[in-house]
Amino acid sequence: MLNHLRPALVLLGAFTLLTGVAYPFAMTGVAQVVFPAQANGSLVEKDGKVIGSSIMGQSFTSDRYFQSRPSATVGPDPADASKTVSVPYNAANSGGSNYGPTSKALIERVTADVEARKSQNPTQAVPMDLVTTSASGLDPHLSPEAALFQVERVAKARNLPIEQVKALVEQTVEQRTLGLLGEPRVNLLALNLALDKLGAR
Amino acid sequence: MTINGWLQIAFYFAILTALALPLGRFMARVFEGERTFLSPVLGPVERGFYRLAGVDETSEQNWLGYAVAMLVFNAAGFFLLYAILRCQDMLPLNPAGMAAMGPELAFNTAVSFVSNTNWQNYGGESTLSYFSQMVGLTTQNFVSAATGVALLLAIIRGFSRASAKTVGNFWVDMTRTVLYVLLPLSILVGLFLVWQGVPQNMGGYVDATTLEGAKQTLSQGPAASQIAIKQLGTNGGGFWNANSAVPYENPTPLSNFVQVLSILLIPAALCITFGRMVKDERQGWAIFAAMSVVFLGCLAVSYWAEGSGNPLLHALGLSGGSMEGKEVRFGIANSSLWSVATTAASNGSVNAMHDSLTPLGGMVAILLMQLSEVIFGGVGSGLYGMLLYVIVAVFVAGLMVGRTPEYLGKKIEAREVKFALLGILVLPLFILGFMSIATVAPFGVSSVQDAGPHGFSEIMYLYSSSVGNNGSAFGGFTGNTPWYNVTGGVSMLVGRYFMIIPVMAIAGALVAKKAAPASAGTFPTHGGLFVGLLVGVVLIVGGLTFFPALALGPIVEHLAMLAGQTF
Numbered sequence: 001m002l003n004h005l006r007p008a009l010v011l012l013g014a015f016t017l018l019t020g021v022a023y024p025f026a027m028t029g030v031a032q033v034v035f036p037a038q039a040n041g042s043l044v045e046k047d048g049k050v051i052g053s054s055i056m057g058q059s060f061t062s063d064r065y066f067q068s069r070p071s072a073t074v075g076p077d078p079a080d081a082s083k084t085v086s087v088p089y090n091a092a093n094s095g096g097s098n099y100g101p102t103s104k105a106l107i108e109r110v111t112a113d114v115e116a117r118k119s120q121n122p123t124q125a126v127p128m129d130l131v132t133t134s135a136s137g138l139d140p141h142l143s144p145e146a147a148l149f150q151v152e153r154v155a156k157a158r159n160l161p162i163e164q165v166k167a168l169v170e171q172t173v174e175q176r177t178l179g180l181l182g183e184p185r186v187n188l189l190a191l192n193l194a195l196d197k198l199g200a201r
Numbered sequence: 202m203t204i205n206g207w208l209q210i211a212f213y214f215a216i217l218t219a220l221a222l223p224l225g226r227f228m229a230r231v232f233e234g235e236r237t238f239l240s241p242v243l244g245p246v247e248r249g250f251y252r253l254a255g256v257d258e259t260s261e262q263n264w265l266g267y268a269v270a271m272l273v274f275n276a277a278g279f280f281l282l283y284a285i286l287r288c289q290d291m292l293p294l295n296p297a298g299m300a301a302m303g304p305e306l307a308f309n310t311a312v313s314f315v316s317n318t319n320w321q322n323y324g325g326e327s328t329l330s331y332f333s334q335m336v337g338l339t340t341q342n343f344v345s346a347a348t349g350v351a352l353l354l355a356i357i358r359g360f361s362r363a364s365a366k367t368v369g370n371f372w373v374d375m376t377r378t379v380l381y382v383l384l385p386l387s388i389l390v391g392l393f394l395v396w397q398g399v400p401q402n403m404g405g406y407v408d409a410t411t412l413e414g415a416k417q418t419l420s421q422g423p424a425a426s427q428i429a430i431k432q433l434g435t436n437g438g439g440f441w442n443a444n445s446a447v448p449y450e451n452p453t454p455l456s457n458f459v460q461v462l463s464i465l466l467i468p469a470a471l472c473i474t475f476g477r478m479v480k481d482e483r484q485g486w487a488i489f490a491a492m493s494v495v496f497l498g499c500l501a502v503s504y505w506a507e508g509s510g511n512p513l514l515h516a517l518g519l520s521g522g523s524m525e526g527k528e529v530r531f532g533i534a535n536s537s538l539w540s541v542a543t544t545a546a547s548n549g550s551v552n553a554m555h556d557s558l559t560p561l562g563g564m565v566a567i568l569l570m571q572l573s574e575v576i577f578g579g580v581g582s583g584l585y586g587m588l589l590y591v592i593v594a595v596f597v598a599g600l601m602v603g604r605t606p607e608y609l610g611k612k613i614e615a616r617e618v619k620f621a622l623l624g625i626l627v628l629p630l631f632i633l634g635f636m637s638i639a640t641v642a643p644f645g646v647s648s649v650q651d652a653g654p655h656g657f658s659e660i661m662y663l664y665s666s667s668v669g670n671n672g673s674a675f676g677g678f679t680g681n682t683p684w685y686n687v688t689g690g691v692s693m694l695v696g697r698y699f700m701i702i703p704v705m706a707i708a709g710a711l712v713a714k715k716a717a718p719a720s721a722g723t724f725p726t727h728g729g730l731f732v733g734l735l736v737g738v739v740l741i742v743g744g745l746t747f748f749p750a751l752a753l754g755p756i757v758e759h760l761a762m763l764a765g766q767t768f
Contacts, residue, residue: 004273007372010254012277012344015379019430020340023384027391027426031401034392039401041421041449043409050409053419055398055452058411065412069529092406092418093327094443096526096554098677100655101511102758104767106525106557114517126518132525135446135536135554141529181209182454183532192412 044189052189057140059089063157065192066142066150066169069129070113072097073137094136120153141185144173158199168194202508206534210500213458213538214493217465224466225473225485231381232354232374232474243380250376261367264709267355268702270371271348275315278341283311285337295330296405297420302328305686312690314338316697317345317579319431319438319549319672320689322681326420326441331403338438339427343387346434346467347378349581353471354478356585356704359711360609361479368708382467383434390463391429397459398452399425424450432463435579437549437672445539445552446528457531457552461539464548468577471584479609483727488587491735495576496545499565504537506561513762526557537562544569547579549672556650556659556675560762563675564755567662570669572743573628573700579670582697585704587739592621592707594731594738598724607723610716617707624703629746631695632664635688636750639664644684650677653768654761658754667692 031039042054052058060068068088073095075087087093099106113131127146147169155165172191176182230237251258262270285292286307290300302310306322313320314337325334351374358368395401400421407419424440428450431438445451445460469489476485510522522533531539536553543550544566555566569576575586591608596618599606606613639645639660649656659678666673667689674680680689725731761768 004270007254007256007270008274008277011250011256011372011376012274012281014250014253015344016281016336016340019343019379019384020336023387024335024339024423024426027388027395028401028403028423030392031395031425035395038398039395039425040404041400041402041407041419042398042452043407043419050407052409052411052417053449055448056417056419057448058409058413058417059415060413062413089417092420093324094441094447095324096443096446096557096676098554098556098650098675099525100556100651100658100675100677100758100768101523101525101559102513102653102655102762102767103651107513107517107767110514110519110525111517114519118518125520128514128519128521129524129529131519132523132527134524134528135526135552135557136441136443136448136528138443138448139528139530140448143529176205177454177458180205180212181458182530182535185529189412196412 054187054189055140056091057089057134057138058189060188060192063153065195066147066154066188068188069139069142070131070133071137072133089138091138094138096135096137097133117149121149124149140187140189142188144169144184144186147186147191154195158195160198164198165195168198202504203534206504206508209534210504210538213461214497217462217469220462220466221469221489222473224470226477228382228470228474229477231377232478237381239381239385247376247380251372254372256370256372258370258373261370263366264355264368264705264712267368267371268705271352271701272698274344274371274375275348278344279311279315282314282337282341283307285333286310289330289333292330292332294332294335294403297330299328299330305683306681309686309690312693313672314341314436314438315345316670316693317349317434317436317547317582318667318670318693318697319436320667320674320680320693321438321672322686322689324442325439331422334427334440335423339430342427342430342434342436342438343379343383344375346383346436346580347375349579350378350382350471351375351581352701352704353581353585356588356708356711357475357478359708360611362712363610363714363716365712368712383430386433387426387429390433390459391425393459394425394428394456397456398449399428399456400449401425428460429463431550432460432548433467435464435468435546435548437543439550445550446554451552454530454535457535457539460550461535461542464542464546464550465577467580468546468583471581475584481609481727484609487727487732488584488591488735491732491739492576492587494732494736495572495739496541499545499569499576500538500541503541503562503565504534506559506565507533507537509559511559511762513765513767516765523557523559526554528552540566541569543673544671545576545578547574547582547670547672549666551673554676555662555673556677560755560759563658563662564751566673567658567665567755568744568747568751570665570671571629571632571747572739573625574669574671575739582670582700586700589621589624589704590739590742591735592617593625593742594735595724595726597738598734602724604722607717608726610719611711611714612717616710620703620707624700625742627699628668628696631692632668633750635692636660636664639684639688644682648679648682648685650679651768654754654758655768658758661750661754663689664692668696670696
């Protein structure tokens, strides 16, 4: 037993220094030189201020923007720190609703959201992702269908021609990687930034 | 289900198999102490470590000495990690000012990472300092995986050596695994992930003002380096709370592909390593085939269930698979593939919320953990777990023809079969035992989020995941209570170490045996018949034990869902 103590402690110390200190610091050093933008969180700036990250979702609720999927993230209640309240797209506390498939709370929430979406656009079927919360609560994307579903509302709120807004969505759609991996999608922050530019022109 | 979905799955499995072969052969060379292309760089580091630690790399240990060395090393790791978590507020690299972790939670977390489970009763971005993540957790991500490989090597030598006393040197096996396998692969995968967008910095959290004017705090940190080893070492503990569903942790379909590939890569390659080390690669492929049959069967059920979706949502006018708890960039196919890969391996990272999977999709995940994580399984631990089932399989085959069973030229006798069954049966005892207490006691039921059969599944998931050393969760469940922190911690210890001791005892018994030359009556263990027998034994012994419990949870819920009932 005792003869194992020295190798155990020395190797634990050595591996802590190698894999717990040298490895992450070396990786940070290389990453900061080779991929500085990604390594620092793919931050997006506008007029010198950070407005978010290009790969992290943020909450859009205004009619003038394409709206994001519902988010189940929570944050501390400002009135009582021991409780939590709903804080959609809280990037400091990722998480999903974790509702099971037969959960009454899930079905009630989706029913209400479907009704609300139908009133915005009665002509099209409501897309699945627009009324379900994502796994992280920080999904930066919508399916192309969920973006196209909102075109009419956005165009109306901004007094833009429907065709122009629709064309913008179609330009922003990202296809599957190598035509195979993942799913077609629209990055909402990119789309809404492009939308703002369109209005400014 | 779509054609593209099946194509993504087929592509994944093809690449996995193609990479397992060269990596498996490379690892066999490393573990036999041969020179490889990495030796000029890493050889001096390896020898330096031995000199510092006073390890003679030529001397070996018997099974007991090997097991004790492993236990002492793991115990030291546990105490160091526990101390770091309890003191993180006084340690450096804490830009977000995280407080020290409480004793029960620190116990649970330390056990969790030392036992290669990585169950998380905390949210990384809201609980841990960068120091704890790196020095505490990343280190254990490496050495707990290396511990699994070392134990596997011991039992492999039990088969490959004859009339010997020693099974190897734990310190050497563990050191080589970290230096030549885990570290180089982590560097490659880590840099790939940074390229795809995973942060790797030491800066503080960034406050952003969103387009709509709200404040959003973007948590940062040295993430890519930890995520690479979390996947490669079948650890699974996320840098962020929602694990590989968080865009920062897994930003693109390509990062998703590389991560889910990393989950099964080493466990699959170790089958080939096993074949090389017992001097018959076909034996490794036979085990690989048996694992693949169960894996692909489970995947087909899961993808079918997720693709069919939730009729309760379809009744509201929605179509397609349920996207509750799933990310748009991954969709149904990748979420299903990941949920099966992460529970087949004892990884436990997630890219979709398992709590929100369809009942049968969730059941596949639970079942794979309950098979004691032998379908590829954890790094090292999956294959040594599978070898326990192999012993039972050849024993059953021997009973059928009335001959003493043999495997790889070693006679399998009463002692080995008893230890194998002990290792297999201790897991259901603890899963079902703790589960039955938790489902009737108020302190157990109070953690459940969903009513009805799904609540029962949540409790079953926790203990299956803990005992199986998986670490994924039905996340709606509140695991961070004294009862679950303590029983979950005990489950993880039992699931890891109560399986290891029988495995080491078998290694010790086998290594001393004479090699029995194959005769006309020897049952060939590299053909289709053996693969079928092994799959049968895994499903019957492992699966039937849990069938009544699964019927009460996911199966009842599935029927209720079809009947339109909610809870």
